[in-house]
Amino acid sequence: MLALFAGRSRLRVHTRMQCLELESGRPSPLHGISAGLKLALALVLVVGIALSPRRPDVLYLIPAMILAVLWALGRMPFIYIGKRLLVVEPFILAIAVLSLFRPESKAIFYAAIIKSNLCVFTMLLLAWTTPFHEILRVLRRLRVPSPMLTTLALMYRYLPVLAEESGRMQRARASRTFSRRRRVLWRNLAGIAAQLFIRTVDRAERIYLAMCARGWK
Amino acid sequence: MKPTIEVSHLSYDYPGGQRALDDISFAVESGECVGVLGPNGAGKSTLLLHLNGLLPEHPPKEPRIWVENEPLTVKALDLVRQRVGLLFQDPDDQLISATVFEDVSFGPRQLGVNGPYLKSLVVSSLRMVGLDGFEDRQPHRLSHGEKRRVCLAGVLACKPSVLVLDEPTSDLDPRGRREIKKLLQCLPGAKIIATHDLELVVDLCSRVLLLDQGRLVKEGPTVPILADEPLMLAHGLEKPHVLLHRHPHG
Numbered sequence: 012m013l014a015l016f017a018g019r020s021r022l023r024v025h026t027r028m029q030c031l032e033l034e035s036g037r038p039s040p041l042h043g044i045s046a047g048l049k050l051a052l053a054l055v056l057v058v059g060i061a062l063s064p065r066r067p068d069v070l071y072l073i074p075a076m077i078l079a080v081l082w083a084l085g086r087m088p089f090i091y092i093g094k095r096l097l098v099v100e101p102f103i104l105a106i107a108v109l110s111l112f113r114p115e116s117k118a119i120f121y122a123a124i125i126k127s128n129l130c131v132f133t134m135l136l137l138a139w140t141t142p143f144h145e146i147l148r149v150l151r152r153l154r155v156p157s158p159m160l161t162t163l164a165l166m167y168r169y170l171p172v173l174a175e176e177s178g179r180m181q182r183a184r185a186s187r188t189f190s191r192r193r194r195v196l197w198r199n200l201a202g203i204a205a206q207l208f209i210r211t212v213d214r215a216e217r218i219y220l221a222m223c224a225r226g227w228k
Numbered sequence: 229m230k231p232t233i234e235v236s237h238l239s240y241d242y243p244g245g246q247r248a249l250d251d252i253s254f255a256v257e258s259g260e261c262v263g264v265l266g267p268n269g270a271g272k273s274t275l276l277l278h279l280n281g282l283l284p285e286h287p288p289k290e291p292r293i294w295v296e297n298e299p300l301t302v303k304a305l306d307l308v309r310q311r312v313g314l315l316f317q318d319p320d321d322q323l324i325s326a327t328v329f330e331d332v333s334f335g336p337r338q339l340g341v342n343g344p345y346l347k348s349l350v351v352s353s354l355r356m357v358g359l360d361g362f363e364d365r366q367p368h369r370l371s372h373g374e375k376r377r378v379c380l381a382g383v384l385a386c387k388p389s390v391l392v393l394d395e396p397t398s399d400l401d402p403r404g405r406r407e408i409k410k411l412l413q414c415l416p417g418a419k420i421i422a423t424h425d426l427e428l429v430v431d432l433c434s435r436v437l438l439l440d441q442g443r444l445v446k447e448g449p450t451v452p453i454l455a456d457e458p459l460m461l462a463h464g465l466e467k468p469h470v471l472l473h474r475h476p477h478g
Contacts, residue, residue, distance in 0.1 A: 144326035144366070164326050171368040172320050217321040224280050224314040225386060226306065226338030 039140065041085040046145035047152070053137040060129045066118035071125050078132055087139045095135055096128065103127040143167050165218070172214075177207050231255035232390050232418040233279060233312075234294040240274060240284060240442075248274045250442040256390070256418050263429035263450065264422040266439035267464025272422035273317070275439070276392050279420065280314040281305045296389060310339060313388030317395040319375035320367075328354070328370075328378050329363035335386040353381040357411060373404030380411070390418045397425045426454060426468035438463060 041049070060074050082092075107123040110116055137146070147167075150160055180203045188199055233256040240249040249271050256262050264272050277283040278293060281300050291299035295308045316322045325331035332350045333341075341349060354362055357377040367375060376396065383391065396412065397405045409428055412419065423429060429436060429450060436453050438446040440463045446453055454460065455471045 144330065147326055147330075164330070165324060167326050168324055168367065214321065217316065217318065218324060220277065220282050221314075221316050221322040222324060222334075223282055224309060224316075225335035225382065226309055227334075228306075228338070 039086040041140040238292040261419040263433035263436040270439040271442040313383035315393045322379040323367040353385040
């Protein structure tokens with residue numbers, strides 16, 4: 012959730028809500044294909060990429076070309092993918108940097124960056140072309156353990172709720188913030204993050220009770 | 229007639245030691261609609277959580293609540309939760325799934341219902357609350373009133389014999405309020421409604437329980453209690469507009 016607060020001092024609640032949008036995009040030839048097939052294809056691609064050599068290699072051109080074709084077919088906007096890749100890039104770099112302390116460090120470093128980006132791109136393409144609830148339906152049919160599915164469903168369900176809540180809190184803070192000094196703004200932001208954490212814990216408790224009321228064990 | 233819900237000498241302390249419910253006893257008959265009134269912090273929501281077995285965390289060995297003559301014990305917890313349908317105050321706490329269908333089917337799934345019967349159950353529950361065709365809608369795209377009705381459909385899908393509703397009309401616009409009120413009037417079975425919406429209580433409930441500081445201070449027919457201005461003011465409430473010109477005993 013801290014990513015929610017990563018913006019500058021100006022309120023960009025609406026933009027953030029759009030960033031959090033997990034729904035699939037506008038219709039394309041890929042949207043008509045069954046969710047199960049798309050999920051299977053995505054998993055094959057991810058496993059294939061993960062098993063590729065641990066050095067920059069022409070082999071990476073195969074999944075890259077497949078993804079490029081699917082990208083075109085799926086009509087996924089560059090801005091959609093660019094924003095999301097930017098969000099995960101620091102994590103990818105942090106992991107890749109660790110490989111610099113090993114033998115053949117540079118080759119592994121570059122391979123880790125290429126592999127991770129291709130895998131994330133695959134998942135973004137899947138998310139763009141397949142509604143999340145359809146992916147959950149397929150996973151349920153595949154008998155993925157129920158606690159895992161519930162966690163995924165709850166995450167999907169409550170991201171917009173938390174985003175709205177943080178937006179409301181930011182607006183309320185902004186209406187009583189009379190300084191544009193960066194230190195004041197960051198201090199306010201830290202307060203909002205702490206409050207949101209406490210509210211999230213409270214809400215989690217209420218959600219758990221509501222689930223129990225309907226027979227959850 | 230045997231009561232649908234019977235509560236006998238129920239007390240409860242919050243983990244901090246503060247008394248939340250103090251020696252509460254009452255009964256609700258089958259088909260009866262009872263309003264639970266009181267100021268904020270009176271213990272209304274805490275009482276409702278007890279009726280569903282959500283509080284205390286471990287039900288006592290000696291039961292204090294009976295649902296259709298079944299004592300609320302650890303053994304009977306699942307049965308009681310199926311019989312007592314609880315609607316929470318904030319629909320966002322109750323709507324946990326990615327689609328309306330998934331959410332309404334959540335309760336029946338826990339009861340082992342699956343396949344075509346589950347589908348027909350979801351469809352009929354949504355029809356009951358006037359939301360035909362909402363199966364594939366996503367909860368975060370619904371209005372507040374629609375969310376509340378989906379929650380109600382999720383509760384009705386478990387086929388409860390008692391409906392327990394916590395502030396069913398809070399945060400609703402007049403149209404939403406009207407729709408929920410009309411809906412509740414049509415639903416069969418006993419209903420217990422905790423609310424500050426006194427006009428709703430006048431329209432729906434034949435009897436009220438007035439709570440304050442965890443104690444049941446008054447119990448009886450709706451109109452005489454709500455029309456008793458000194459009593460209402462003494463417990464943080466107001467005489468509702470519809471009863472402004474009515475004397476408590478006249």
